[in-house]
Amino acid sequence: MLTEKTLEKLRILTESAKYDVSCSSSGTVRKGQQGMVGNTVGGVGICHSFADDGRCISLLKIMLTNYCMYDCAYCINRRSNDIRRATLSVSELEEITMEFYRRNYIEGLFLSSGVVRNPDYTMERLTAIVRDLRTKHRFNGYIHLKSIPGASQELLSEAGRYADRMSVNIEIPKEESLKKLAPEKDHKSVFLPMKFIQQGVLENKEDRKKYRYAPRFVPAGQSTQMIVGATSESDRDILSMSSMLYAQPSLRRVYYSGYVSVNTYDSRLPVLKQPPLVRENRLYQADWLLRFYHFKVDEIVDDQHANLDLEIDPKLAWALRHPEAFPVDINTADYEQLLRVPGLGTKSAWLIVNSRRFNRLTSYDLKKMGVVMKKAKYFITCKELTTAFAQPIVGINELSPERLRPLLVSKTEQKRAAEEQQLKIDLTE
């Protein structure tokens, strides 16, 4: 039974859970069933609200408890922090989830927990909740379950039968930095559960080839998160890790969380006035390039460019480093090449390959379709933007990348990048 007291607990446990950035409810389509509540839509997923910080609210993101036996420097819930602690009862948590879902507030539940007693004990309680939701409450919506590092394989494989997605957070891409900030953790405790889940997913795939109605195992795959700006890792370290993870079949999403200074007293951590939002944004753009634009990680970052350019997006940065790849002819280039043009996204590339079968496209057509011509015009030729006409084209090769770059950096982007750079310098002094 929910009462006024639940309000306070909900507030405390939400505050504790909010630094986990994973939000999506995508990755699996499951129709509604007679006698069950809910469905999952797949595709882009449904965001039910947007908080004042602009982040989407799709799932009820909450911790079962914020008591924790670990003392990880970057975490708000670390043992040595003097914050208010609370624990929701199993029935309270289930009831909130069901009532919120029935009112169309949420797509489902994203459940995590602080570690109490030992990893297995905690994991067992989380598993009990998702089992209850599926079997007792007949809940058919989305469930994202955080798996506790160090939990046993048996528990994970039971939980995986009820959850749509499971995640284990890497948090820090390099093991030595992780050990410095979280002495009780190591990379093994993260990668082992990931491996368990992966095995489960692969075995399940085999089973479903033989038995069509074999119950599904973590159908929406795994996700993970890395904290950005709490340690000295370069963007190259972070993106290499992501690229390695994406090579595994069950890993669907890597999230990047700009470090919010929650534990300012800890001298192992930098003191940031603002979370590194520009850098975080650039990392997401690079992540998109890896997943949807057929880029390889060493094309985005390399030895000379270990960190992403804060002033311009990673695709434009790549284009400026590779003038030899341009101009791209809009009317003949294949889809992959079109994707490499700054100002052209997956949507406009799709519109182009469809439309050019009817007639040769002009820059006017491209503009109508929503191509950002301000950027793209330096990198393409199309029907009238060719040397064949009297008007000479002014592209990246005519201008040279050094002279083109200032034309494409907007004042606001420059300012935001400079402000963030400033913060970084402050902290090294």
Add this chain to the structure above:
Amino acid sequence: MIIYTFDGTMDGLLTAVFYAFSFKEQPEALLAEGDEMPLFCERVYRVATDEEKARRVWAGLEKKLSREAMRLISVSWLSELREVNAPLFRYICKVFRLGDISRNFADNDVLAVTNIARKVLHEQLRMKQFIRFQKANDGTYLAVVSPDHNVLPLIIDHFQDRFNDQPWLIYDAKRHYGYHYDGASDAVRITFEDEASVPFCLADGKLNDDVLSSDDRLMQDLWRTYFKAICIRERMNPRKQLNDMPRRYWKYMTEKQ
């Protein structure tokens, strides 16, 4: 300049296509009744809607276009925008003349219809996101909306699939109709004879106190508490919030009331 006028219905528009072909002419403009007439025109033809002719044009269109393209046409019509009439009319005429041009986005009319359809699809997604139910004491869940486009027909399947064991009513306050699902059989379209006597407020969508279920207020408080607590203050970004959740949807949303 030849101008056709029609009664503003889809059947009327399809009938206009029929006459354009039987008269072997392409009118410069198709205007709905009540639209402003241009000062000078050679001839105005008033299209009398004919369901049979409309059906024939629609069937012909189905032979030429993919199902996806047909769906986009229907969806664009739900926009209820006057701007859709002329491009849609020309688009359909062109299909009969040139064949399947539904993916030629360099064509102004195809692009216009596609973009309008996309707008409607965007709003139907927003309804799936932002509809908020309140529970009445008889167990019915109520949500009031007033979308820019007539998107209810596009979202009913989703809600029926998702909430198949709870009775609900989704009501469009702007168009004065809604869909009611009784928890078992298919949702039906309903209108109220006397809208003033309904037990909820059309302006903010709130159920009257005497019919609101006893635990609903607590649930609303819990949701508002959650909404406030999930925000990270160091990352405030009201511009992004407004972008993704425009203010015109707030009036029916529990967390913003």
